[in-house]
Amino acid sequence: MKAPVGGKLTERDVTPETVYLNRRQYLKASAVGAAALMAPTLKASESAYGTDPAPLWLKSQNKQASPSPFSTTEKLTPYEYVTGYNNFYEFGTGKDDPEKYGQDFKPHPWQVTVSGLAEGTGTFDLEDLLKGLGVEERIYRLRCVEAWSMVIPWLGVPMAALLQRLKPLSSARYVAFETVYRPEEMPGQASFFAAIDYPYIEGLRMDEAMHPLTLMATGVYGRSLPNQNGAPLRLVVPWKYGFKSIKSIRKITFTDRQPQTTWEKSNAREYGFYANVNPAVDHPRWRQSEERRLPSALFSSNRVPTLPFNGYAESVASLYQGMDLRKYY
Amino acid sequence: MDKMLLTRWFWLFLVLPFAFAGFRVVQVVWYDASALGPDPAQNLVDLFGTIALWFLCAVLLVTPVQTVIKARWLLRQRRALGVACFAYALLHWLSYAGLLLEWQWQNLGQDLLNRPYVIVGFLAGLMLLVLAATSNNASVRVLGLRWRKLHRLVYPAALLILIHMFWVARSDYTEVALYSAVVLLLLLHRSRQRAKSA
Ligand code: HEM
Numbered sequence: 001m002k003a004p005v006g007g008k009l010t011e012r013d014v015t016p017e018t019v020y021l022n023r024r025q026y027l028k029a030s031a032v033g034a035a036a037l038m039a040p041t042l043k044a045s046e047s048a049y050g051t052d053p054a055p056l057w058l059k060s061q062n063k064q065a066s067p068s069p070f071s072t073t074e075k076l077t078p079y080e081y082v083t084g085y086n087n088f089y090e091f092g093t094g095k096d097d098p099e100k101y102g103q104d105f106k107p108h109p110w111q112v113t114v115s116g117l118a119e120g121t122g123t124f125d126l127e128d129l130l131k132g133l134g135v136e137e138r139i140y141r142l143r144c145v146e147a148w149s150m151v152i153p154w155l156g157v158p159m160a161a162l163l164q165r166l167k168p169l170s171s172a173r174y175v176a177f178e179t180v181y182r183p184e185e186m187p188g189q190a191s192f193f194a195a196i197d198y199p200y201i202e203g204l205r206m207d208e209a210m211h212p213l214t215l216m217a218t219g220v221y222g223r224s225l226p227n228q229n230g231a232p233l234r235l236v237v238p239w240k241y242g243f244k245s246i247k248s249i250r251k252i253t254f255t256d257r258q259p260q261t262t263w264e265k266s267n268a269r270e271y272g273f274y275a276n277v278n279p280a281v282d283h284p285r286w287r288q289s290e291e292r293r294l295p296s297a298l299f300s301s302n303r304v305p306t307l308p309f310n311g312y313a314e315s316v317a318s319l320y321q322g323m324d325l326r327k328y329y
Numbered sequence: 330m331d332k333m334l335l336t337r338w339f340w341l342f343l344v345l346p347f348a349f350a351g352f353r354v355v356q357v358v359w360y361d362a363s364a365l366g367p368d369p370a371q372n373l374v375d376l377f378g379t380i381a382l383w384f385l386c387a388v389l390l391v392t393p394v395q396t397v398i399k400a401r402w403l404l405r406q407r408r409a410l411g412v413a414c415f416a417y418a419l420l421h422w423l424s425y426a427g428l429l430l431e432w433q434w435q436n437l438g439q440d441l442l443n444r445p446y447v448i449v450g451f452l453a454g455l456m457l458l459v460l461a462a463t464s465n466n467a468s469v470r471v472l473g474l475r476w477r478k479l480h481r482l483v484y485p486a487a488l489l490i491l492i493h494m495f496w497v498a499r500s501d502y503t504e505v506a507l508y509s510a511v512v513l514l515l516l517l518h519r520s521r522q523r524a525k526s527a
Contacts, residue, residue: 081367089500095366148368193502285444285496287436295367298357301431 049079054224054232055108057127061135062219065155070213071139072311077150077294079221085294086228087144088247090179090186090198097188098228105185107231107248116176116254119167126232130218133157133165137222138215140238142245143277143310147286149293154236155219160210168206172254176203177235180250196266202235202246203259203273207319213238213312216249239309239316241275272329276320277310281329332402339406343413346380350420370428377421382494382508384414385487389515408464411483415461418454446496453489456482484519487512 052059088098091105110126135155143149163175179200183190189198208214215236218225225231230247237244243263253259263271270284279289288306296302309316320328350373356364365372391407394400430436440447460482462468469476491512494505 077367080363085367087499093499093501093504095368148371188501191501191503193506194500195498195502196500282443285446287440292368292370295363296370297362298354298365298369298373298428301370301429303431 049221049223050083050226052223053108055127058108058130058218058224058232061130062155062222062224065135065137065219065222068136068138071137071153072141072151074139074141074151076139076153081295082150082152082220083226083228087146087242088228088230089196090188090200090248091228092188099226101187102227105182105227105231105248107225107227110232110250112233112249113251114166114253115251117169117172117256118254119169120165129162129165130157133161135218136215138236138238140213140215140236141310142236142238142242143291143306145241145243145271145275145283145286145288147288147291147306148296149291149304149306149310151293153221154215154217155222156215156217156236158212159214159216159235160212162216163209166252166254168254171256173206173256174203174254174258175206175209176201176251176253176255176259177246177249178251178253179246180248196262198262199250200246200262201259202244202261204237204244205258205319208237211316211319213315239277239312241277243271244275274320274325274328276316276325276329277306278308278325278329279306280308281326336402336405339409343384343409346383346417347420350376350380370424373424374421374429377417377424381414381417381421382490384410384417385483385490386508386511388414388483389487389512393515393518411457412461412464415457418457422454446493449489449496450493453486453493456486456489460486484516 084099085095086098091098091101111123112129113123114121137155139153142152181199217234217236233249234247235245282288290303291306293302293304353364388410395404491509
């Protein structure tokens with residue numbers, strides 16, 4: 001199928017998620033060694049979800065994504081909501097601001113600066129940083145601290161593979177991430193009344209960062225990340241509240257001290273360093289025992305119970321053995 | 330423009346936002362489930378809260394604007410504006426209690442006891458209720474001088490709503506700052522007038 005030239009309707013408008021889903025199941029079925037078969041299917045899905053302005057090397061790396069056993073089979077949140085309903089405060093406070101005001105942002109060329117307790121420090125072109133790393137498709141639940149959730153098909157590389165390449169020293173106990181600072185392209189950063197400090201900072205304990213579920217995402221829905229989703233490189237930690245999954249990462253720092261994160265700094269009583277999804281620990285503003293799985297309907301808001309560690313407890317609960325999760329929220 | 334005409338059709342201005350919201354609801358229910366986005370209940374909560382705030386600002390603006398453009402017909406619409414503010418605040422609460430929380434009374438009660446932003450919103454809502462209930466001609470007559478005193482409640486209500494918004498804000502205070510500036514300027518204007526007339 002070809003998108004009509006000059007027409008308003010793109011293929012994205014007419015391709016339901018089920019088609020994407022079928023492609024995905026097809027991919028799963030074809031499993032290993034079917035790279036030749038996969039390439040054309042994902043190419044089709046790329047044109048189905050908007051134009052992808054990313055450079056060729058990234059597109060082709062994303063196109064070779066292999067399916068992952070960590071993926072959930074729950075119903076996907078439609079592409080238009082995954083890319084049209086975002087919290088990315090650098091682009092504004094409204095949920096549709098990131099899509100509206102993120103279009104002038106230029107994610108390429110992109111460099112990442114690595115510093116601190118590692119052998120592989122320095123500033124790298126994104127292409128070199130990712131070269132040779134296998135991209136996977138991971139369909140994860142995303143739970144926002146505002147008590148809503150989505151199911152999102154990310155593309156990305158396992159964080160462990162990326163970090164190992166940077167050879168952290170054994171003294172490195174934490175890794176901190178920093179979002180790019182470009183107030184001229186990001187109106188939220190330029191705001192006089194900003195309530196949080198920019199650039200945005202997040203962090204993980206090393207064992208959390210190296211956990212197989214932790215993903216450095218490079219794409220979503222078969223294409224490279226749109227600006228509003230954190231192009232060109234973002235964190236995805238599915239068992240933590242969404243704000244931990246920092247977007248448009250420009251710096252990675254290995255340290256021996258727990259980094260102070262942006263939200264902790266702005267309001268430590270409400271936002272902790274760990275921010276593990278936990279239905280038993282309430283947030284002063286939002287009830288955490290349940291969530292609205294989006295899209296929700298007007299007269300039936302599709303509430304589902306929130307699970308400990310967002311349903312990933314079996315794989316990650318052991319990371320926090322012996323810790324009082326009420327204290328370390 | 331004919332002042333009678335303005336007075337007669339003023340209610341249209343009051344229900345316009347309601348018509349807009351109603352149109353969206355009809356759209357969502359019958360035509361296009363995505364018309365209010367992926368989280369329609371939250372969208373309506375925010376929409377009605379914002380509209381209530383606009384009408385609150387409008388009520389506060391009437392007196393200073395009236396002194397400038399000398400539009401006495403506008404002064405006579407002040408009570409109607411106030412009732413509209415309360416009606417939209419009520420819709421705001423109904424969207425929250427009925428659509429977002431789906432009438433889970435236990436959670437409604439817990440919110441009211443535990444969440445500071447809900448507590449101040451609720452207090453402000455109660456004040457608006459008292460003001461709306463005494464906005465008819467009979468109340469004005471019966472209460473006499475006390476009516477004016479009672480209706481100064483609109484100022485503490487406005488301050489509580491600003492606090493409500495401040496506690497709802499996440500990453501940026503620009504909007505709260507703008508509305509706060511409007512309300513504080515009007516308060517200042519008011520107190521200077523009172524000082525002059527005293
Ligand atoms: C019992 C009373 C009230 C309750 C339970 C309540 C609840 C809420 C909730 C749940 C939100 C959204 C919070 C979020 O985004 O997470 C909100 C926002 C808001 N409320 Fe209320 N509210 C109440 C009274 C009022 C009143 C009386 C006003 C009068 C103007 C008001 C104005 C607003 C405004 C302007 C917002 C911000 C909307 C936005 O983010 O665009 N609220 N309120």
